[in-house]
Amino acid sequence: MMLRLRVSFPDRPGALGQAARVLGTLGADILQVTVLEREAGRAVDDFTVSWPGTTDAETVRDRLSVIPGMRVEGVWPTREIPGAAPDYDLLRHVAGEPGRALATLVDAMPDLVSAEWAVVMCAERGELTHHSWQAPQVLDETGGLAGVKAADLTPLRPAALSSGGQQLMSLPVPGTGLHLILARNQGPPFHRAELDRAGRVLEIISIIGRIS
The missing domain is CATH 3.30.450.30 (Dynein light chain 2a, cytoplasmic)
Structure with a gap:
């Protein structure tokens, strides 16, 4: 299944990598990252991710939320085809x-x-x-x-x-x-x-x- 995740986090080196590592431990394949906002010391990014099976949106929220300063704003299904126009x-x-x-x-x-x-x-x-x-x-x-x-x-x-x-x-x-x-x-x-x-x-x- 494919999900879209919207996360807000401190705009500092390594923060994006931390989110990617957590998603990797959950078995997610990150297909695309879209930058929505960079201001006031924070960033808002959308991840398009794929799992080989099904996953629980709340589990994704809980695991990402343990990263200091990370805020999960949404997890929802998507039909988006990464790389398409x-x-x-x-x-x-x-x-x-x-x-x-x-x-x-x-x-x-x-x-x-x-x-x-x-x-x-x-x-x-x-x-x-x-x-x-x-x-x-x-x-x-x-x-x-x-x-x-x-x-x-x-x-x-x-x-x-x-x-x-x-x-x-x-x-x-x-x-x-x-x-x-x-x-x-x-x-x-x-x-x-x-x-x-x-x-x-x-x-x-x-x-x-x-x-x-």
């Missing part, structure tokens, strides 16, 4: 079929940020215009989604939201009244680095897909 693949598909830009977006964008599903929401019309196969197909009785009111789901700027343990990301689609909303049911809140990456990809797609 899903953002480039997404842009290629949109360029090939710009008329299907939004449908392609909701199908492919979750894999870019280790999310489970995505929808495109039009707050003005009070409806979901596009959704991936795992996503809700309708808004709830309040006009919101996943326990979050519509007004909170459609901010003017990219935002990370939380509701009932579910993590959401909302991105305005440039030049439209639409919002792209992504969700993951496990793991930590979306990091600003993930918001920035998804926002940049969305901006390019809105141009080549001629979304209006």
Whole structure:
């Protein structure tokens, strides 16, 4: 199985190696390390790891947490393929079929940020215009989604939201009244680095897909 681990630790020589050694003793094969943040003397990194069988997320948390200053922010399953370039693949598909830009977006964008599903929401019309196969197909009785009111789901700027343990990301689609909303049911809140990456990809797609 593959898991993604988000850890925060003191930004000092050897700290990353300590985490790698602990994961090695648990039988993990580290496939990829993504640096999300380096500031104020701390670092936040995402590890993509593989185990030959199954493992207990709590065991992983407990073992890493014994390292001085190490904080485990999330452990969750991922479909991410280390070394792949899903953002480039997404842009290629949109360029090939710009008329299907939004449908392609909701199908492919979750894999870019280790999310489970995505929808495109039009707050003005009070409806979901596009959704991936795992996503809700309708808004709830309040006009919101996943326990979050519509007004909170459609901010003017990219935002990370939380509701009932579910993590959401909302991105305005440039030049439209639409919002792209992504969700993951496990793991930590979306990091600003993930918001920035998804926002940049969305901006390019809105141009080549001629979304209006």
